[in-house]
Amino acid sequence: MKKIINRPENVVDEMLEGMAAAHPDTLKRLPDSNVLVRNEAPVLGKVGLVSGGGSGHEPAHAGFVGENMLDAAVAGEVFTSPTPDQIFEAVKAVDSGNGVLLIVKNYSGDVMNFEMAAEMAEAEGIRTEQVVIKDDAAVEKEDDRRGVAGTIFVHKIVGTAVEEGLNLDEAAELARHTAENVRSMGVSLKPGVVPASGQPGFTLQEDEMELGTGIHGEPGMERKPMQEADRLTEELLEKVLDDMDVAAGEDVAIMTNGQGSTPLMELYIVHRKVAQMLKERNIHLKQSMVGEYMTSLEMAGCSLSILRLDETLKKYLL
Amino acid sequence: MKKIINRPENVVDEMLEGMAAAHPDTLKRLPDSNVLVRNEAPVLGKVGLVSGGGSGHEPAHAGFVGENMLDAAVAGEVFTSPTPDQIFEAVKAVDSGNGVLLIVKNYSGDVMNFEMAAEMAEAEGIRTEQVVIKDDAAVEKEDDRRGVAGTIFVHKIVGTAVEEGLNLDEAAELARHTAENVRSMGVSLKPGVVPASGQPGFTLQEDEMELGTGIHGEPGMERKPMQEADRLTEELLEKVLDDMDVAAGEDVAIMTNGQGSTPLMELYIVHRKVAQMLKERNIHLKQSMVGEYMTSLEMAGCSLSILRLDETLKKYLL
Amino acid sequence: MNLSVEDVKRWMHVSNQKIQENKEYLSELDQPIGDGDHGHNLGRGFEEVVKKIEREDYQEIGALMKDVAMTLISKVGGAAGPLYGTAFLKAADEWKGSPTITEELFIQGLEAAVEGLRTRGKADRGEKTLIDVWVPVLDYVQNHDIQPFELKGIAKEGMQSTNGMQAKKGRAAYFREASTSHIDPGAYSSYLLFEALYESVNIEEGAHD
Amino acid sequence: MNLSVEDVKRWMHVSNQKIQENKEYLSELDQPIGDGDHGHNLGRGFEEVVKKIEREDYQEIGALMKDVAMTLISKVGGAAGPLYGTAFLKAADEWKGSPTITEELFIQGLEAAVEGLRTRGKADRGEKTLIDVWVPVLDYVQNHDIQPFELKGIAKEGMQSTNGMQAKKGRAAYFREASTSHIDPGAYSSYLLFEALYESVNIEEGAHD
Ligand SMILES: Nc1ncnc2c1ncn2[C@@H]1O[C@H](COP(=O)(O)OP(=O)(O)O)[C@@H](O)[C@H]1O
Numbered sequence A, B: 001m002k003k004i005i006n007r008p009e010n011v012v013d014e015m016l017e018g019m020a021a022a023h024p025d026t027l028k029r030l031p032d033s034n035v036l037v038r039n040e041a042p043v044l045g046k047v048g049l050v051s052g053g054g055s056g057h058e059p060a061h062a063g064f065v066g067e068n069m070l071d072a073a074v075a076g077e078v079f080t081s082p083t084p085d086q087i088f089e090a091v092k093a094v095d096s097g098n099g100v101l102l103i104v105k106n107y108s109g110d111v112m113n114f115e116m117a118a119e120m121a122e123a124e125g126i127r128t129e130q131v132v133i134k135d136d137a138a139v140e141k142e143d144d145r146r147g148v149a150g151t152i153f154v155h156k157i158v159g160t161a162v163e164e165g166l167n168l169d170e171a172a173e174l175a176r177h178t179a180e181n182v183r184s185m186g187v188s189l190k191p192g193v194v195p196a197s198g199q200p201g202f203t204l205q206e207d208e209m210e211l212g213t214g215i216h217g218e219p220g221m222e223r224k225p226m227q228e229a230d231r232l233t234e235e236l237l238e239k240v241l242d243d244m245d246v247a248a249g250e251d252v253a254i255m256t257n258g259q260g261s262t263p264l265m266e267l268y269i270v271h272r273k274v275a276q277m278l279k280e281r282n283i284h285l286k287q288s289m290v291g292e293y294m295t296s297l298e299m300a301g302c303s304l305s306i307l308r309l310d311e312t313l314k315k316y317l318l
Numbered sequence C, D: 001m002n003l004s005v006e007d008v009k010r011w012m013h014v015s016n017q018k019i020q021e022n023k024e025y026l027s028e029l030d031q032p033i034g035d036g037d038h039g040h041n042l043g044r045g046f047e048e049v050v051k052k053i054e055r056e057d058y059q060e061i062g063a064l065m066k067d068v069a070m071t072l073i074s075k076v077g078g079a080a081g082p083l084y085g086t087a088f089l090k091a092a093d094e095w096k097g098s099p100t101i102t103e104e105l106f107i108q109g110l111e112a113a114v115e116g117l118r119t120r121g122k123a124d125r126g127e128k129t130l131i132d133v134w135v136p137v138l139d140y141v142q143n144h145d146i147q148p149f150e151l152k153g154i155a156k157e158g159m160q161s162t163n164g165m166q167a168k169k170g171r172a173a174y175f176r177e178a179s180t181s182h183i184d185p186g187a188y189s190s191y192l193l194f195e196a197l198y199e200s201v202n203i204e205e206g207a208h209d
């Protein structure tokens, strides 16, 4: 597997350096850290918003740092949660005295590292709240559900809301409310390759696909013969609609997310079927996001995330 | 090669349907055509801006339809220029009586089809101007240079300028001026696969890369052993800097463009080196665009496009 | 060699047959020195051409040829669409109002077509394009009694001559030296059109025997 | 079994050696039921641990253990970082101010560490995690005279017992039935730590013979 990198152990550092060099008007890198912080941070009077996770999911998370989004993003090694000291640096950098909300994806490592960071913050007198996102409809048991692409909806909605003055408890409440209304389901055709190992995370035959794959290439519900776009879209969309009992007449937003190497052409072919199916069910598609939001290196495949919209969510999203 | 599609002959149609369904607030599809048009078109008093080309380069071109960008994008079959009748439909839809500027990439097919469309428009009394973009520094002879990712700079700058009231001649002049100050150079690691044939456009060994590849996978200057990111970036950037004799003290914008399946992580690693090199040469990096702007299906690799900025270009770009 | 409306229709039908039969081969020729779509592009176009002209009742050849040209223009795309479209459109102008094409008209039509190709493609002989078939064919008809079989032979020679040329125009030009020792796909498809002309006239003559 | 500052330093050195030697193996264990990084994560951390503790002069074990814990916390990441970090940090609290760890202190430290692991990981025995090594080891030291060799054996049994369990916590849980018939990588690395303890004490005892 060919990669445009230098030494594998430097990919995260060099990527962050590149991001900081590319977007000096928006963000800066905290010295000696893997934290990218919005230039204006800490924004006076505003609750700070911090997210993060392993690297390899770009543009998540640093790509979502900015106005109406995150105040800081913390990058771990590739597919490895960031460490508590780094998260804590981010918390300190964005706290304006109004506390900091941590948006965490439900992976053991992420949950534990953010929890430890929160303990460090508490010890220093900084208030934090954590919201753990569990949007992956592929997993049955609610507690085990992973946080995947739907997390971006939470960033966006809460990011906008805190800009308008919500306090920490209100922000946490809104984040939980948003998370409850998000479901995601992914399918993968080809794994990504972690730079350090140079090995694919799993193997699939030419005629196979894997339904419900996680964002690090962990396996999902089942391996199936490859299907055409419309059948595959039906499987994904029906799963998320059913899982949340979306009813006729409701309003939704949909993210059709590419996992890294799927051409945008294919994402739009999928999205076309999504729009058709929603129309048939009289569900109103109020907003579409089609592109790469939460990737897994060069994994091929896509995920659908649905957000059920009520008046509150519409206010901050649309 | 697995693809998320239905029937290969329907990919363009279904993609366009998906785009229209996803972005109803921005654009609409002209009935029975492969043309996506900005909702407000024809914008009163404004010169119309039309571009297009084969499909498979998404988000180019329909992804750039909107305010301060294109009024319409015409999609051909995959990697095949659109036909004159389709381009002519686009011209008619965006002409508000102020004429239409056609931004064409320098490929025989594109040039000829746009030329015929312009003849059709002339026959109907619609004034058009064509500007042919030749930004590919990989090709020696200026007339043979292809139009590649740097074209997006022209869309953006002229799109903004016509919004501010430039007339057709001024717009064409600005487009030519922009084009003269753009150079691009690409490298590919892995070809894309055209849905109709299911075959890769070319083959490269695990340790090979191809410098100067075109956006349909046509070959470039040379095939070389795979290099690490910094060396590869040096080759690309030196080529474009030298080709345009960019001198110390000048201002530039850089687009680090992914060709389809290259992780954003890698693009930022490249961009980091770009920023370093420019700094060393005392060339000022005024704007960075890092991401997928002009792809070739799932081709792996990247291209660098440089725009030398003078006061006029800064005014419309920054 | 006089061509009636029916003859020209048959020419187009046989052309379509040949293009479809050679679709994969034409795209294969386009693979090493282009983007591998020439056969598919023309296949898409000629399929529509025969559909279109079957539906219509033509009184003269200009209208028929114009339909052929417009269909190719709107269905083929790429480089081949505007080139063949322009060629047939220019010929249609010459043949407007004529229910039969005489040898003289045929030559005039071909002259106009080649002129159109040159202007549209800004290409000349020896640049490894379909021009390398059309120009020798024009040469031949201008200077000889037209024998369809000979005309086909000339087209074939032209097509074969592109094997060995370095491409200067179109996508193939990016392959530089590597473009040599391949037949140009556009030259091959042009050869097929002239072969189809020979065969449709031949069937015709056979039928009258 | 009494442990001096030097003993604990040696324990950490031997632990590092074992982790580095088994880095690829640990990541391989993590491949089929995780994301294949466990060895690299711990390797990165323990390398820093020995660098850190080499530079410092410790008067007591609490400070030494705290440095170990904080280094693991800040260098490992993933699930293993906070787990091992928490375990060592809790033990460090128990060992604060003590220049030597007596058996009693050792037991207290281990109790605190396991308590920390349980709270941090919200996991229990039988869920195919490193807990399945730590809990039996704690059981053993609470109920027997500590024989480092036996302790190592208990750790090994615990590690082996994870082969056959279905994972309920961590990434491995997503593999459900497929996670059975694999050794848990965290259990294996925990076994290595206890093996390192045995070997460092053994060298020590050997050295004193
Ligand atoms: N400028 C030109 N002048 C004449 N013929 C050309 C020119 N450019 C391309 N061609 C012809 O077109 C053929 C390629 O057609 P096709 O593959 O359908 O289009 P594209 O190159 O756009 O994919 C070439 O083989 C060549 O004969």
Ligand SMILES: Nc1ncnc2c1ncn2[C@@H]1O[C@H](COP(=O)(O)OP(=O)(O)O)[C@@H](O)[C@H]1O
Residues within 6 Å of the ligand: A079, A080, A081, A108, A109, D030, D034, D035, D036, D037, D038, D039, D041, D042, D077, D078, D079, D080, D081, D083, D120, D121, D122, D123, D128, D129, D130, D131, D169, D170, D171, D184, D185, D186, D187
């Ligand atoms: N909730 C948990 N409780 C206890 N141990 C856990 C838990 N989650 C994971 N582990 C342990 O961590 C190990 C995986 O560590 P590692 O691969 O470094 O982290 P990650 O899973 O984040 O890649 C597992 O083998 C398991 O022993």
Ligand SMILES: [Mg+2]
Residues within 6 Å of the ligand: A079, A080, A081, D035, D037, D078, D079
């Ligand atoms: Mg990991």
Ligand SMILES: [Mg+2]
Residues within 6 Å of the ligand: B079, B080, B081, C035, C037, C078, C079
């Ligand atoms: Mg083509």
Ligand SMILES: [Mg+2]
Residues within 6 Å of the ligand: C030, C034, C035, C036, C037, C038, C078, C171
């Ligand atoms: Mg072609």
Ligand SMILES: [Mg+2]
Residues within 6 Å of the ligand: D030, D034, D035, D036, D037, D038, D078, D171
């Ligand atoms: Mg792991």
